[in-house]
Amino acid sequence: MPTVRGSAEDFEVDPDWADIWFGAVHPMQIEVPRFHEALQMIDERGGVAPAWFFPGMPCYVLTSHDDVHRAFLDTHTFSPRKTQEVMTFPILGPTFLGYEGREHDLHRNVVARQFTKRRSEAYVPTLLEPQAHAVIDGFCARGDADLMGEFGKQYPLAVIGGLLGIPIDDWDRMSAWASDLILGSDPDHQQQSARAFREFLLPHVDSRRGRPADDILSLLANGEVDGKALTQQQIASFMLLLFPAGADTTWLGIGNMMSAILTTPGALEALSADPELRHRAVEETLRWAPPVALVPRITARDIEIRGVGIPADSLCLLGIAAANRDPSRFREPASWILDRRPNKHISFSFGEHFCLGAHIARGEMRSALDAILDRLPGLRLVEEPTYWGASIRGPDALRVTFDPSEPGRRERR
Numbered sequence: 001m002p003t004v005r006g007s008a009e010d011f012e013v014d015p016d017w018a019d020i021w022f023g024a025v026h027p028m029q030i031e032v033p034r035f036h037e038a039l040q041m042i043d044e045r046g047g048v049a050p051a052w053f054f055p056g057m058p059c060y061v062l063t064s065h066d067d068v069h070r071a072f073l074d075t076h077t078f079s080p081r082k083t084q085e086v087m088t089f090p091i092l093g094p095t096f097l098g099y100e101g102r103e104h105d106l107h108r109n110v111v112a113r114q115f116t117k118r119r120s121e122a123y124v125p126t127l128l129e130p131q132a133h134a135v136i137d138g139f140c141a142r143g144d145a146d147l148m149g150e151f152g153k154q155y156p157l158a159v160i161g162g163l164l165g166i167p168i169d170d171w172d173r174m175s176a177w178a179s180d181l182i183l184g185s186d187p188d189h190q191q192q193s194a195r196a197f198r199e200f201l202l203p204h205v206d207s208r209r210g211r212p213a214d215d216i217l218s219l220l221a222n223g224e225v226d227g228k229a230l231t232q233q234q235i236a237s238f239m240l241l242l243f244p245a246g247a248d249t250t251w252l253g254i255g256n257m258m259s260a261i262l263t264t265p266g267a268l269e270a271l272s273a274d275p276e277l278r279h280r281a282v283e284e285t286l287r288w289a290p291p292v293a294l295v296p297r298i299t300a301r302d303i304e305i306r307g308v309g310i311p312a313d314s315l316c317l318l319g320i321a322a323a324n325r326d327p328s329r330f331r332e333p334a335s336w337i338l339d340r341r342p343n344k345h346i347s348f349s350f351g352e353h354f355c356l357g358a359h360i361a362r363g364e365m366r367s368a369l370d371a372i373l374d375r376l377p378g379l380r381l382v383e384e385p386t387y388w389g390a391s392i393r394g395p396d397a398l399r400v401t402f403d404p405s406e407p408g409r410r411e412r413r
């Protein structure tokens, strides 16, 4: 956990939000019911405030769209390297999530061509749609399901397996490893998960050396940086990064989207009738409830923002969830509005670490929505969902009922 300047004693947290902490724990483990309210309070009182990461562990939260945007771009002050050296390198090993400048670009470029808009769109009919329908086949005959546990969890894993080019046949094991890597709270257990995951993944790399297929594994197995082949360690670390980066995020994104649609009067009917509206549901959900709600950064130098002095080596949380509800940028920011235009949310961050999988993520959420609306007619929520987590955030469960149908039956859109 981060070494943060300042101790709990000399850190003045407003008593109104002293009981609220924004720690990056697993979303299923902590309910933060006053989450948006707390961010709004910080925003109304100046836009930067000391708060708790975990109880007694200081951090600064930035809430305005301008500040969060600037902080993403200013990597000399809000250092990805310093952050990831503490947050993810100890478990995943070094990855470009924590690299900067040329080193970052060289490593990202090894795989970037599999994530372009055009490439990502090509995956829709070949990977995203078939996987979404295959997962629905598993429960559609029952007439009830937990969309978080039975759809949202498995589908993104199946997609990453397809992108990498490895079979995923043990959902529970994969999903537990993936979640544990970044979100686990016990470092020993995280190390065990990382080791087991590496042992599972690395034999697949060898199978692609000299015999490339059209997948990420082949790019990694035959990839070079500055004329040198990637090491096994570098390849394993990137693969490990991809699972939590691409699986938990999209899982929560799908949950947030279906929760918004099923609790907003008229939304389900409008989206069922007009597929052209569906990409708007994806974008508005990403704005209204970003799965990555707060992004950590450790400062590399002293800085003052809005009169608040933040010393070097402080943990800051860049409040995407607050920036996306900045009233100077978005009308009625707390409402989920299907036809919101313009909708310049920053849920995939900004600058050199802009989400590599943004196009895939959008395609996944859209294909999930198409498949759910087409295959599960009469969809209804059984109970109001509860939102969990802070740094990454979404509903813990989405229990629904629908008209049962036979597996394998796809309506034409």
Ligand code: HEM
Pocket: 096, 097, 098, 108, 160, 241, 242, 245, 246, 247, 249, 250, 253, 290, 291, 292, 295, 296, 347, 348, 349, 352, 353, 354, 355, 356, 357, 358, 360, 361
């Ligand atoms: C709705 C889903 C998603 C959201 C909201 C999301 C959000 C983000 C954010 C905010 C970052 C920046 C992190 C930082 O600056 O510290 C990021 C980076 C990243 N994301 Fe995503 N992500 C999503 C889905 C995906 C998917 C599906 C993949 C891959 C299959 C992916 C792969 C990555 C990678 C590799 C990075 C690191 C990029 C770099 O450092 O250059 N993400 N994502």
